Amino acid sequence: MRLARVALTRILEPGDERAGRWLREAGPVELIRRLTARDGSAEELPGMTATRLGGYRLRAAAAEPERDLAAVAAVGGRFLCPGDQEWPGQLDDLGDARPIGLWVRGGPDLRLWALRSVAVVGARACTPYGAHMAASLGAGLAERGWVVVSGAAFGVDGAAHRGALAAGGATMAVLACGVDVAYPRGHTELIGRMAEQGLVMGELPPAAHPTRSRFILRNRVIAALTRGTVVVEAEYRSGSLVTARSAQRLGRFTMGVPGPATSGLSAGVHELLRGEAVLVTDAAEIAELVGDIGDLAPARRGPVLPRDLLDAVTARVLDALPYHGITDVRDVARAAGTSADETLGRLYELHSLGFVERQGDRWRLTSGPTCNADARRGGT
Structure with missing residues (x-):
């Protein structure tokens, strides 16, 4: 079954709910058999078309699960399946969009780390204010024992990861490519540090490259994996807002850090705050919202005259x-x-x-x- 799931990460795209339904109903071994057999059983899968099946068969012919497992092991990684002891059960909230499996690099237990984690996401082309706030939140959350999760992108993501690492805390990255691929290349050292000191994970097999759609679909994993999502800076059209809205749909906490009213990079955050999101300004306020009873932020008041x-x-x-x-x-x-x-x-x-x-x-x-x-x- 594990080898079948490994092969399916080569064949199916992340977040494909139709394929997720096939996987749920037929199981990984039977689904592989149908996709590769010539007996017509694949055509019986709901929503299957000849064009779609042709693409699946091309990918299936190139799938070598043993080689993929060896490749991830060579970089100190492993492959996790639903049902494994280390599998984060909260990902099951995604239903048929649940990952087929997860490729993971790093020593810590993913399930345990995910139980006390917060996502900090935002604009790639962030302002100095956004970078400062992301780093401050990352460090503050890490100091309070929270795992900081983001996507290892430039801007807010990278600042949040670095803030957590600088505080000697825990951080993990969810990639839209293979875990043996450093993307963006400018974050090669950062991703390497996270693989050594924290966790790097993704749905795609070794050497797989990122695409625009894979970045968007990656965001649902960040939202489902964590207790809550904080957006630092985001325009009206932003992948960070996709993460936040996924978190809302999943019943997770959604938070936003306000910026100047005149800043286009904060416009998306402000729109989020007009809805269901909660305004936060520091790690203590985030911990109060997502943490346990008694984990309160200090009272805010002006000076006593x-x-x-x-x-x-x-x-x-x-x-x-x-x-x-x-x-x-x-x-x-x-x-x-x-x-x-x-x-x-x-x-x-x-x-x-x-x-x-x-x-x-x-x-x-x-x-x-x-x-x-x-x-x-x-x-x-």
């Missing part, structure tokens, strides 16, 4: 003093709506705290930093 510590009556007395000049107790009491005795006591309290000064029987705001306009008005 000296005036914020005053009780309501004292603050009202402080507000009653004119911004310029001096005044007496009666005028302050009238403006504050308190008695003269109560006002005097509060003024002495404010004096001890450095908010006001006494000049004879009259009072004024201090000119020091404690009672500047922001302190007096509560920072508004």
